[in-house]
Amino acid sequence: MRAAPLTYRSEEVRTVAVIGCGLIGGAWAAYFLSRGLDVRAYDPLPDGEARLAAVVKDALADLETVGGAQFGQGELSYFVDMAGAVAGADYVQENAPEKIALKQDLLQAIDALAPADVVIGSSTSSFPASDLQAKCAQPQRVVVAHPFNPPHLVPLVEIVRGGLTDPQAQDAAYRFFERIGKAPVRVAKEAVGHLANRMSAALWREAVHIVAEGIASVEDVDRAIRFGPGLRWAIDGPHMLYHLGGGEGGIDAYLRHLGPAQEARWATLGAPTLDADTCGKLIAGVAEEADGRSIGELKARRDRLMIAVLKALAADESGDR
Amino acid sequence: MRAAPLTYRSEEVRTVAVIGCGLIGGAWAAYFLSRGLDVRAYDPLPDGEARLAAVVKDALADLETVGGAQFGQGELSYFVDMAGAVAGADYVQENAPEKIALKQDLLQAIDALAPADVVIGSSTSSFPASDLQAKCAQPQRVVVAHPFNPPHLVPLVEIVRGGLTDPQAQDAAYRFFERIGKAPVRVAKEAVGHLANRMSAALWREAVHIVAEGIASVEDVDRAIRFGPGLRWAIDGPHMLYHLGGGEGGIDAYLRHLGPAQEARWATLGAPTLDADTCGKLIAGVAEEADGRSIGELKARRDRLMIAVLKALAADESGDR
Incomplete structure (x- = not known):
């Protein structure tokens, strides 16, 4: 393990790398953009850019509705090589499929590309950070940063540290997500399913x-x-x-x-x-x-009503939500 | 056990007896009034009427806010004898303290006063309907009708039948609460804590x-x-x-x-x-x-935000909530 840096980037994060651009990665990209952050995205699939554009467009429309897009939109760049996406990023969010070997190799590669003070967060819902960081040369800056569906709307982000994670890296991730309007929580010990x-x-x-x-x-x-x-x-x-x-x-x-x-x-x-x-x-x-409603209809209903609930809570004048 | 009637009052309920007028009974009274039903209330405490008036006033103001008071308000009468309250009621809601002997005796007395086709519902959160109906001559029309705090705002009402309850009485209670805008559910088997x-x-x-x-x-x-x-x-x-x-x-x-x-x-x-x-x-x-906030402040916050959420859900145009 290489030495941990004195501090990790948090307040100064302006550019985020989004690695893996399916529904989760795309929703993350939209959220970061809506908060004025620049996003550098990478996906190995040949049609990755088009898929990402479609997810981002829909998610940004949702964010507009809940009033979460008032920060001046950041710039989205898409890269066909991962090194291009990670270069210049102050924080990396990994959203690969839930396969442990794939994620370990991917995180090892990201770790080799990113400066030591860049925190790397994984969207995993099922793996402990300790397993994810196993192959990294700088495992101390790897955390789980687990969102909830749909990630651009649900505020919660669970920040889990693994056995080799520096608590300061967990803190940096926490402060980053808090600053950009998410509701982070700290998970101090790994547990199946997080919280x-x-x-x-x-x-x-x-x-x-x-x-x-x-x-x-x-x-x-x-x-x-x-x-x-x-x-x-x-x-x-x-x-x-x-x-x-x-x-x-x-x-x-x-x-x-x-x-x-x-x-x-x-x-x-x-x-x-x-x-x-x-x-x-x-x-x-x-x-x-x-009662005959399709999955698509039920999901659209859920998201529409969730937007209504989030708007209602955000409109509470006391700020005490 | 006396013979069960052919039908129980449900669609035709216009007058409700509220027996026990603390926070739960008062909130029930306000809800029934807001739906245009007349309420006949009874409480054994000497200051029962003044306490009820205060709870009803606050709850009606909440209901006004969520748009649940558009039916033309019913008339509230207060009685110092229980027979007066039960006379003329089409449905009885019992809200005594959670003491089994007290509730059994009370339900026995209500049962002796109310016509056979009047359903009697108990707000109990802890007792099975089978225990509550034990002393009644007409136990077949006794159900649990359990609301959630605060009962004038939370739509759920759990309708539980006991071993001696006529399923038709449970159905009548279900249809009554559905008609007046609550969200009833049927509990087919008694279980600690209902659902x-x-x-x-x-x-x-x-x-x-x-x-x-x-x-x-x-x-x-x-x-x-x-x-x-x-x-x-x-x-x-x-x-x-x-x-x-x-x-x-x-x-x-x-x-x-x-x-x-x-x-x-x-x-x-x-x-x-x-x-x-x-x-x-x-x-x-x-x-x-x-963080220094009193119970009163926290409760006021919860109720204020719940009203905001209920309004947002009620405003959804599809009606598919």
């Missing part, structure tokens, strides 16, 4: 259990979330909501008075398996809920 | 695990939800989101390709206990996140 996908998996496990046990239908389970606690989770996380559930005494009172009841409830939660019977119930139930 | 609180408990259990294990801070866990999947859960439930996560093949493809990975992730989820160490971390973490 949000772990909690989503926990929620879904119980949702599957409820359907498998015949307690409620797929559609009613989904309605119970989106017309109920889902409305609160767009505003407050689970810990804060239990704080508000404790009355004037807050979480302290909640834990004292209702902690044992909560532990008893936890003990009744299910641990379903995705066997043929349960999968059949889920597939049939979702088909009923979708 | 939404079970799934909230599952989410929180993993949120507690992440803090207990030092993977991330309380505040970062909350940010990971509200800036991430929380935004989607206001729009789609968990099953639909995994359908959208499966690409063009939907949930079917998701289960085939990623089902095993999901089961592997489930196997890594935590099962924390609320011991002194973990409670200490949660309390300290929430205090840091609250």
